[in-house]
Amino acid sequence: MKWITLITLLFATFSQAQNTSSQLDVVDFQKAKAQIQLDQYSNEVSGRVSFELDVLKNTSSVFIDAKNLVNYKVTIEGEEVKTTYDGEKLVVESRFRESETKKIEILFTSFPSKAMYHIDEDNNRIWDQVWTQGQGKYTSNWLPSIDNMNDKMVWDFQITAPVSKRVVANGKLIEVQPAADKMIWSYKMEQPMSSYLVALVAGDYEVKRDTSASGVPLEFYYYHKEEDKVAPTYQYSKEIFDFLEQEIGVPYPWQNYKQIPVKDFLYSGMENTGTTIYNDQFFTDQLGANDRSYVNVNAHELAHQWFGNLVTETDSKHHWLHEGFASYYALLAEREIYGDFYFQKQLFDYAEALHEQSANGKSTALLDPKANSLTFYQHGAWALHALKDEVGASILRASVVEYLESNRFKNVTTEDFLDVVERVAMVDLSNFKTFWLTSTTFPTAEALRILRKDPQMEKYLQLSARRISSFEESYNSYKETLQQPVEVEMVKEMVAQLSIHEDPRKYDLMKKALALNNVEINQLFVLSTQELNDQNRELVAGLINEPSYITRESALFLLWNDAKDKRELLDRTRASWEKINPSLDMSWIVLALNSSGYSNEELKPLLIRLQSYTNASFSTEERTAAFDYLINLNAMSQQNYKDLMEASLHHVWRFYENARDILKAQYKKDNGKFFIDQSIDSFDRSSQEKLMKILGLLE
Incomplete structure (x- = not known):
């Protein structure tokens, strides 16, 4: 009977350690220090992490969330202790007495399947960039930690990385020390945070520094040799910081504020403590900033430093x-x-x-x-x-x-x-x-x-109600919309409505709207234009050099469809552009490939350039567009099929879902099946199995 009681008590204690909410009543993690080694030739993460915790109640075990561990050793106060590991939680067995402070240290190696992402832009099996995403993915996938956001602790980081990479993490950079062909970056925090907010980035970065009105250090990271994108991307950053600190009424609670663009990020941005990581599709030149502004993401992630992090x-x-x-x-x-x-x-x-x-x-x-x-x-x-x-x-x-x-x-x-x-x-x-x-x-x-x-909003609601009215009924409202002072949002609503009307008087209204020289109005006009006619041809032609890649691309398609001499249009337009992005370049190439007047010798390098856009150095959006263009042109090379297979294994779900749909469709075609079968052996065994499952060749 005593034996049964003892076993029952031990099982109850073990179960208590398995339950996160119960563990909060038993122990309180206070501090964590992570020493991490990043190997540029591997996705392996190795190192040690030590935790300092207060014992609130007697217990014989505590647990730490730890996934994907391939090797580990746990010590308490320097002595190795017994552990149990189920692939999710590492249960540490020892005598924990109430009111004690304990130090647990874990020496570990992990191969994270998510939460830490290694970006290999040229598929040479050497990563170019590493970044983490804890929220929704769990930091414990790469670093033993506590998933429960209710247990906050003060984190310090010591990260060893290749000498060519700059490392960014939460907290203040204390020192950078050389270590053979590597560098050790030490960051220190002062206040506690939930573990899902742990952040680490390593890559080829430079940094611009500024200071907020209240004295908070601001750090704006950018890619090496891309300093021209700093001003357009971060143009309102200091203003946003100063405004939010004043508007919220509580001083910014962390040591500094850093913003780092990363490639193929899962979301628009993530508000890690003092360290916002954001999708580098927002890191762009002025034309790109006019198309995809970073302002809302910038302000949203900064606001989280109070609402979510503090x-x-x-x-x-x-x-x-x-x-x-x-x-x-x-x-x-x-x-x-x-x-x-x-x-x-x-x-x-x-x-x-x-x-x-x-x-x-x-x-x-x-x-x-x-x-x-x-x-x-x-x-x-x-x-x-x-x-x-x-x-x-x-x-x-x-x-x-x-x-x-x-x-x-x-x-x-x-x-x-x-x-x-x-x-x-x-x-x-x-x-x-x-x-x-x-x-x-x-x-x-x-x-x-x-x-x-709001009186202005009442006017807008009245205008928006005209969406179901005839042009005659709406005409006076449209004219009033263009009277000074003009509200851009009102004019955009008018332009959207004009696109569905046939009355020729709409073109005079359009001319007045475009005369405002507003990028958003001009873009909406082009996007809502279906085809050219004698009334709108000059209006569209006047926007071919608009400071917007989207507007240029849309105007080019309209003008090309209308042009008699398509090559002359394409050559003249291309020569007039000082800047071009991959999306606009691909559009121009596709139009050239479908135009008469170009020789095969001229078209061949254009096709090769279009085919290059499927590789991993480009964004997921750009790669998706390239796949679509090449399939429609029936111009997929074997390398394009390899890129498509790699895309099917990508970590961004919208991208890989689309790639898998394309891959399965192409595998049903003789040409596609041939290239896919030829390419599959170039992948490692694990990837081959995943690809075969996607193709329905394995269950």
């Missing part, structure tokens, strides 16, 4: 406290840059998307942990805007300050936030919670009521 949700039910707040404060930053009407129009666009989601029966409550991004981000932003409307801007601001200050470096729930607002505003927010947080439909009518308080 104060963190307890679980995903309260995820809007991260994404809704970051989305709303990003809009406020954009209002500072682009004006109030832009801000109101964005809220209107959010409301339209949320209304459509509700109408399609796909909406959920904002407090539903399984809500989608549209709900967490846009509905969350709207909830905060509606709360401001209810209690007033000054009350909300005071509430946010108290909410952040009283919960610094802690985890919170929605109730924690609402309790503060109710106390500061001296109101009952039960109806607000029901209406905006727990209802499964978006309150469209209430959103419109709030929007209509």
Whole structure:
């Protein structure tokens, strides 16, 4: 009987160590120091990580999340201890006494399948860039850590990397030391954070430095030899930082703020503590910045440094406290840059998307942990805007300050936030919670009521109602839209509506709209033009050198379809462009390949250049476009098929899903099957098995 009781107690203790929420009551991880070695010839991660933890209750074991370990050794106070590992958690068995402080050290080697990504741009089996993504992927996939975001600790990092690479991590860079053909980069933090916010980047970077108005060091990273992209990409960064720190009312809580572009990132950006990693498709020259602005992503990820990093949700039910707040404060930053009407129009666009989601029966409550991004981000932003409307801007601001200050470096729930607002505003927010947080439909009518308080927004709503009116009924409204002072968003709405009308008077309105010389208006005009005629031909031709790659590309297609001498148009246009990006280059090449007047000797290098765009050095968007062009031209080479197979194994799901669909379709064709069968042996055994499963050759 005693034996059974003892076993039961031991099993209960072991089970307790397996349960994350229970472990929070037993031990509290305080500090972590990670010493990491990056081998440029391998995706292996090796090193050691030590944890300092306070024991809150007696226990015989604790666990650390650790996936993909191929080798490990655990010591406590220098002595090796017994462990159990199931591929997910590393259970450390020892005597942990209440009120003790223990130091656990893990010597490990891991081969991460996700959360750390090695980018090999030329497929030479030597990575060019390494970056991490903890949120949603779990840092424990490459570094033993604690997945539960409720256990925060202060992290220090010592990262050994090839001498040619610059390393960026959370915290302040303390020193860089040479070590043979490598360099050791040491970063130190001062405040605790959840482990999903651990960040590491290694690559060929340079850095520009600045200082915020409050004295916070700002670091803007860029690729070697691409300094010309720094100003267009980061043009509003300091302004956004200073604005948000002032608007939020709480000093920036971390030692510095770094922004690093990376290749083939999973998302637009990620707000790692003091260290935002963002998709390098936003790192671009001025023409590219006009097409894809970094401003919203920039402001959104910075806002997370307060909403998500300083104060963190307890679980995903309260995820809007991260994404809704970051989305709303990003809009406020954009209002500072682009004006109030832009801000109101964005809220209107959010409301339209949320209304459509509700109408399609796909909406959920904002407090539903399984809500989608549209709900967490846009509905969350709207909830905060509606709360401001209810209690007033000054009350909300005071509430946010108290909410952040009283919960610094802690985890919170929605109730924690609402309790503060109710106390500061001296109101009952039960109806607000029901209406905006727990209802499964978006309150469209209430959103419109709030929007209509702005006179300019009322005018816009009246104009947007003209979408179902005839041109005759709308004509006077269109003329009023073009009267000074002009609102760009109003003109864009008018241009969109004009595209569906046939009345020739619309071209005079279009001319006046284009005379405003606004990049967004001009782009919308070209994108909404189906074909050229005597009234719009000159208007489109006048935009062929517009400071926008998208506008140039769209104008070129329209002019090419209309041109009698297509080669003359292409050669003249190409000569007029000082800058060109891969997307525009591919479009020009495809048009040249489909034009008469070029010799085979002239076309061959163009086709070779088009085929080169499928390789891993280009973005996923550019590679997708190249595959589409080449398949439509029936011009896929064996190397293109190898690139397609590699793309099918990529880590970006939208990219690899599309690549797999193409691969399976091509395998059904004799030519495609031949090249794919010829290429599959060039992949390692694991990749071969994955490819064969994709092709249906293995179960």
